[in-house]
Amino acid sequence: MSGGSAVGAPIPGRRSTVRVVVVGDRGTGKSSLIAAAASENFPESVSPVLPPTRLPADYYPDGVPVTIIDTASSLEGKAKLEEELKRADAVVLTYACDKPETLNRLQNFWIPEVRRLKVKVPVIVVGCKLDLRDEHYPMSLEQVMAPIMQQFREIETCIECSAANLVQVPEVFYYAQKAVLHPTAPLFDQESQTLKPRCIRALKRIFILCDHDMDSALNDNELNEFQVKCFNAPLQPAEIVGVKRVVQEKVPEGVNDYGLTLTGFLFLHALFIEKGRLETTWTVLRKFGYNDDIELRKENLPVPSRKAPDQSIELTSEAVDFLMGIFSLFDSNNDGALQESEVDELFSTAPESPWDEAPYKYSLERTELGDIRLSGFLSQWALMTNLDPAKSLAYLIYLGYTNDPATALRVTRKRTLDVKKQQSDRHVFQCYVFGPKNAGKSALLSSFIGRPFQNSYALDNNNCYTVNAVDQLRGTKKTLILREIQEDDVKEFLSSKESLAACDIAVFIYDGSDEYSLKRASELLMDVARRGEDTGYGVPCFFVAGKDDLDSYPMAIRDSEAICQELKIDPPIHISVKERDMNNIFWRIVNAAERCYLSVPETEYGRNKKQYRRLVNRSLMFASVGAAAAVIALAAYRAYASRKSHSSS
Structure with a gap:
């Protein structure tokens, strides 16, 4: 499996632009950094606050334009700054490499300020004016930032740059864009250095969907189909051999006689993420319909619309038949009931079990051992479909419902x-x-x-x-x-x-x-x-x-x-x-x-209301009968008058 993707290829669910807001103390080089990125030249003089600056779609490989918002550091601009922060997709926090006190302000003011405003977006910390750093201040970036990143988990990455020498200027906004398009937090736990549960569950579902012969391994043909679907390019035989060799060296159980196992598939994605190639895993997830929360995108869930409030939504017979088959498949001991471990395995390709929380946790019948019989299983699905049709449909798909999603739900009559x-x-x-x-x-x-x-x-x-x-x-x-x-x-x-x-x-x-x-x-x-x-x-x-x-x-x-x-x-x-x-x-x-x-x-009120309605209807009927009689009389008179005039002539 290769980590490459077509440059500029549109990816489902991809946003159309990334909005990066640059903040920091006065004199840390915000405006110079933005101007240098846009013009690829160091500006001799810049305005105190630049207007919004756009880096075009072809500036970076992902093919998504970046809008950069400069901000003022003065008290007068505080309201505007807060407004911009709340609209940000990513925040660039600047300090000056030649002024250690600006780094302290980053910890003591700026990051707490971002938290106070509940701005939950990636933060890129940028040391500007690298060319002016005093030789007597030899601290490395890693030494300086490691404790800060440990304290503030929202910091995605740190980088130092020089607008004057054009050193690592484009990289600043590349990392900001990448943190938005390919965020680390949903996929990877930095502390344990492991894939997060939702990511594992989504990748497991994708693995099963690609394992067409259902032998619990991806053979060379299945790997190739997967590669073409996700990255629009096949794998060469030598590349497949190379991928398997890398996996086998690190996790021997990741490859068997049939091909790449789920263990190997998950290992490769963890490896890509550790090497900073998050775009590979995100490309795969998005090709299979996932959003940034690693849930199926809402637009891929064709829930039928209720035209009236007194209509309800139910599972179709096709969906019920599918669920009966799923129940039998996971009832491993064929005792007619699902144990807790079997339910966990059943939902292991979904973001989590939907029945672990209210109102579903205590809503269904269980055996004395706490197991779920088929009637309780189907009833629970009926409840979820009634209360939250989109969730029910999404979970049907997580479980492997491959028919047209539109065939799973029906709208009842009013x-x-x-x-x-x-x-x-x-x-x-x-x-x-x-x-x-x-x-x-x-x-x-x-x-x-x-x-x-x-x-x-x-x-x-x-x-x-x-x-x-x-x-x-x-x-x-x-x-x-x-x-x-x-x-x-x-x-x-x-x-x-x-x-x-x-x-x-x-x-x-x-x-x-x-x-x-x-x-x-x-x-x-x-x-x-x-x-x-x-x-x-x-x-x-x-x-x-x-x-x-x-x-x-x-x-x-x-x-x-x-x-x-x-x-x-x-x-x-x-x-x-x-x-x-x-x-x-x-x-x-x-x-x-x-x-x-x-x-x-x-009620008496209702009876009076009904009687009133009858009276009104009767009055209208008499009025319409009277009007009809008048029309008939008029028509008869006209016919009589016409005959009379003909006879007299």
Whole structure:
């Protein structure tokens, strides 16, 4: 594998320009450095602050122009300087080689100032006026800068130059450009001198994609195809031999009888980076669709657009079939479940496991050993697709989905249209769970994924989702997502016009032994019902009497049924999570979500609104009938008048 690339060849994801801001104390040579780089001559006199200076695209091999911004060091120019720093792609910090105090200012003022402004871009430290350094100051650049670079990790590199003698002037802005186009930080850990985990994972995916015969090694033909794809030039036989020899000498397991192994492939990239040839690894990553964060570029993820807020996005049958195949492939012991180590291996070609953080970490059903069964695996993917379709699609591709990405996701029909058609085309339903404190919301969510009952649950907005498959009639399965809405968050939640757009059904749970709990749950139900009527996103609602193992208060059943009758929804469902008496609730929720035109609560406000609409429509109808009658009468009169005039003539 060669590190060469075509000069000036466009690379996907490459930026169109690099903006370098030069800062430092007065008299350190900022303006002279910029003028010398632009004109390739030492200027006899320069303005205190130069206007923006552009180095053309062909100035450096990468073919990307550089815009250099000079800055004033005076207090009057502080606001402008801060503004420019915040717009910088890279910062050049200057000190004067003949004035050691300017180097101290670099450490004590300039770098802390860059940090204070939260400017997170590469920093190039440049010693100007190398020709004026006193012979009695023989410190080498390495001796001077090693402790500073150790202290300030944002410093990408250090260089000394002389504008007067034109020594290493172009190199200053070359290093600045290179630090932006080919940054070190995402790829390499300077302290441990190793590739970073994300870089290893991306290179592993690329290796697998290039290993067409799947023998865990790149043979000569596969190496050549890789070289042509990335660098537009084949490898000569002697070059392949040379590459293998270098690898075998350093890491014997990097080459076997079949070709270059993953170990050897990773070693070569670490070697390129150590030798300062980061452009080689970045060229490879960008050719395979990665951005500077070593994630797939967003523009390569064709997520279908939802034209209405009440549409959702689901996996297609093709994507589900692919995931079933992936599950089988990584279920190494064929026990029908993935262990933690198998899940880690499954995601080893992705930036990281997407399920290590909220809301996915605690959302799915696991076995007693903590393993994931196929139904839980597919349900988790359904949840990720529902909440973050772009992330779901990206991870499908990381795992090796090589079909057209556009075939992986589908947009469901609008729920308002489902109501009119009295049927739903969805395979995944989202249920919002409302209720007062201590009503049993968290217990309901936990029971859905088989977790044992607890007397108390920690309130955590990060763990507000659970997901599972629900068996339906005729052997079909639907995926149900439960989302818990904390009582204190309801008001803010409902303030958005589209708050209920993604909700297929709402459940209101209350403690059947507590009169206040029922009262508060009914208030929440009323709030949601009104919001649905206001926005047109009315949803089926269930009233659920939790804690059925406790004695209910005397009028509980009568009061709760009266509320349901008033709103024209089904009577309350009684459950006890503690006693595992769930009254088939999850099947009922999915069944109601499918029959989305039923169980939608109707408030007095909604009834009045509907009646008003009917009256308006009726008035309009009468008006249109009256207008039509008038038109017909006019036409008849004209016909009569015409006949009369003909007869009289």
